[in-house]
Amino acid sequence: MCQAFSCLVTKSGKVxxxxxxxxxxxxxxKFVEKDKELKDDKLPPDKxxxxxxxxxxxxxxxxxxxxxxxxxxxxxxxWLNQSYEKPCWVAFKKWYKKVYSQIDLKELQSSVNPFTINPPQKITSKHKKLLKEWASVRESLEASIWASVETSKWASVWASVRSSVKERDFVWASRWESLEASVWASVWDSVWVPLRASVGSFVRDSVGDDVNNYMWVYLDASVKDITGAYISSLFPKIKNWKYVDKQKPPFNKIGGNPFRSAITLWKMGLVPSYDSYSQVWRLHGGKDARILFEIKKSDLEKI
Known part of the structure; x- marks a missing residue:
């Protein structure tokens, strides 16, 4: 299987x-029309x-x-001898700078489950306003939060992107390149798996196994979305966000990352979930993912 960094080096020394x-x-x-030496018309070892x-x-x-x-x-x-390594290493250094300059490696390497962060002792108007903004952003993008994060990643770095706005699960269905897969795997292992487990355990303990699976259908999407929002913070150089119209609310009042409210709540140890069946927003926190605040969607919009 091909790995990053991959390149082709020709007999003439071009990479x-x-x-x-x-x-x-x-x-x-991609490059065969530019260089006849890339034509695969000779058998090894004469290629x-x-x-x-x-x-x-x-x-x-x-x-x-x-x-x-x-x-x-x-x-x-x-013809391939040690002298061809040097131009490949030169190309690698350019690739490394181009790719890794887009990623907040420090944040990625220190990614934590928000339920390990001590949440605020009291939910204030500040937290409620952040929740209101996140609810508005999520509703405006409907099912396209993951699509916005994925397609907004620097296009020349991430090559495999689905075009459908509504297709939430494309992030798992597409074939990921090796570096992108590592970014996702890191967040998946350290954040998404324990996050989902914590909220799932809370639901099970609160309502019992009989209705746990039924209720989780209504909660799972919102927990996925805040994970997607957090992943967006790992790419601080994104300027243009797909499917986000900065001329229209709520984005016309949000500078920078449109998912800033969810990211801020995350780093406070607060995880929003939305029960679309009962239309209730909740803020969870602490190791047991307990409910620290809940409010009807209609009441949240009035804040």
């Missing part, structure tokens, strides 16, 4: 790569290009240890 594309076949298709990978030895793109050069060919081209 072809693109941030967001790990597949050597896709790179070849005029080679598939190269530079990847972390520990396979961890979030906390890489040492990056190593690899030739991804069953039969190594006879």
């Amino acid at each position: 072809y790569w693109q941030a967001g594309i790990d597949s050597h076949d896709r790179l070849q298709s 005029t290009f080679a598939r190269i990978e530079i990847s972390p030895d520990n396979k961890d793109y979030i906390k890489p240890d040492r990056w190593s050069y690899h030739v991804d060919e069953k039969v190594k081209p006879k």
Whole structure:
């Protein structure tokens, strides 16, 4: 399987790569018209290009240890010697700067389950206003919060993007490139799994197993959405947010990241959930994900 960083090096010493594309076949298709040496018309070991990978030895793109050069060919081209490594490393450094400059690695490496943060002892008007803003943002984007976060990530870094606004589960259905998969896996393991488990346990303890699965249908989407909002904070250089119209409310009053309210609540140890069946918003907090505040949607809109 192709890994980031992937590139093609030709017999003439030219290196072809693109941030967001790990597949050597896709790179070849993209650049073959620019360079005849990329035509796959000669049998090994006489072919005029080679598939190269530079990847972390520990396979961890979030906390890489040492990056190593690899030739991804069953039969190594006879012309490929050590001198071709240098231009590949030069290309790798450009790729690394281009990709990693877009990610808040410090935040990503320290991602925590918000239920491990001590929540406020009292829910104030400040928290309620943040919840109101988040509810308004979520309603305005309907099912497209994940789509907004995903498609707003720098397009040349993340290549696999679904175009459907309504398709919430595209984030799992698309084939993720290796670095993007590492970002998601890191957040999934440290945040989403325990977050979902905590809220799920609260629902089960509150209403019992008989209606737990039924109620979770109405809560699960909102918990997914706040996770998506938090992921957006890992990409601080995004300027243009897909599906967000800054000329219309509520976004015309929100500067920067349109999901700022959810991110702020998250870092306060407060997790919003929305029961679409009873139309009630709640703020959960603490290790047991207890309800710290709840309000009808209609009443929240009046705040």
